[in-house]
Amino acid sequence: MLDVEKLLAILADDLQNGDEIHAFFAKNPNASIAGLAPLNTAQPNQLSFLANPRYQEQLTHTNAMAVLLTTNAKPFCPTHVLPIEVKNPYLAFAKLTQVFAYTPDILPDIHPTAIVSPTADIGKNVQIGAYCVIGENVVIGDNCQLSSHVVIEDFVKVGQSCQLKTHxxxxxxxxxxxxxxxxxxxxxxxxxxxxxxxxxxxxxxxxxxxxxxxxxxxxxxxxxxxxxxxxxxxxxxxxxxxxxxxxxxxxxxxxxxxxxxxxxxxxxxxxxxxxxxxxxxxxxxxxxxxxxxxxxxxxxxxxxxxxxxxxxxxxSSGTPMMQTNLWKKMAVKIKQLVKE
Incomplete structure (x- = not known):
C-alpha cells in the first residue's frame, strides 16, 4: 500500500501540487493506493499515469484514484480523480514501482550446499544461495545477494550491494x-x-x-x-x-x-x-x-x-516493413541502381 507520506517522500523532487494532494488525503483519511495500473484498467484504489498524449482520451474515462500527469494535461482529468502534477510522469511512475515490487525476505546466510573457498573474503550481510561456487581469493562486498547456482571464479572482485541471479x-x-x-x-x-x-x-x-x-x-x-x-x-x-x-x-x-x-x-x-x-x-x-x-x-x-x-x-539503416511484392520491386530497383 502507498500512503500519502510515502507518496510525497518518493516524489519530493517531482511534485508540482503537493498542497492539493495533502488536501485530498485530509478529506479521505482512510484512502491509500493499492497498486499501479494503466489508465484504461485502473480501479478506484489504484494509481495510473499519462506520459504519452495519445492516451489522453483514456484519461477522461479512467476509474483510477489518482493519475500522474503534467500540468498541461490536468484540464482533461476527471473530477473524481486526484491529479498528481509532476515534471515527468513516466519517471515518477518508475520511482513508485519500487513500492509494489515483489521483494522476498532475504536473510544473510551461506547455504550449506554452497562451496566457498576458505580464501574468499565475504563481506557483511551477504547471502550465498544453494549450490553456489565461490573460487579462490574472491572478494564480495557487503550486502550482496547471490541466488542459487551462481559461479564466481578465482580472483573476482564484486562490489557492494550487488545482485547475482540464478545461474x-x-x-x-x-x-x-x-x-x-x-x-x-x-x-x-x-x-x-x-x-x-x-x-x-x-x-x-x-x-x-x-x-x-x-x-x-x-x-x-x-x-x-x-x-x-x-x-x-x-x-x-x-x-x-x-x-x-x-x-x-x-x-x-x-x-x-x-x-x-x-x-x-x-x-x-x-x-x-x-x-x-x-x-x-x-x-x-x-x-x-x-x-x-x-x-x-x-x-x-x-x-x-x-x-x-x-x-x-x-x-538508421535497413528497410521498414512493407508488403512482400513491394519489397521485391524495391530490391530490384536497388540492384538496377548499382548496375547503373
Missing amino acids: TFVGHHCEMGDFVVLHSHASIGNDGFGYAPKGLTDEKGWQKIYQLGKVVIGNHVRIGSQTCVDRGALGDTLIGNHVIIDNLVQIAHNVQIGDGTVISGCVGIAGSAKIGKRCVLAGGVGLVGHIEICDDVTITGMTMVTKSIKQQGSY
Missing part, C-alpha cells in the same frame, strides 16, 4: 562495482572469440588465441538474462557506470561502453568496438569491430553499423 557466471579476475545486477544466465568473462587459421582450416583447423584480459564493470550496471560479455584478449572489456544492457546481447572482447548507455535485446557488438556515453542501441543493432561511436548517439532497431560515427544524433 550467473563471472570468470576469473573480473571486477564489478557497486549496485550491479546480473540477471539469470548472464555470462561475464568467458573467453572471447579469438582464433587464428593454421592454414587451410578444413585440414589444419584453428589456433586458439588465449584471452589474457578481463571484464571490468562499473557501478549501477544492469545486465540482462542470457547476455554474454567476453573477457579481453590483451586489454580489458570495459562497461561504464549506469549502463543497462537487455537480454540476449553479445559483447565481444575488448569492447568499451561509456557511462549511461542503454543497449536493447539481441544487439551484437564485435571486438574492440568503442561506444560513447549516453548512447542508445535499439533492438537487433549490429556493430562491426574496431569502430568508435561518439557520445549521445541513438542507433535505431536492426541497424548495421559498419564505420565509426563521429557526430551525435540518430542513425
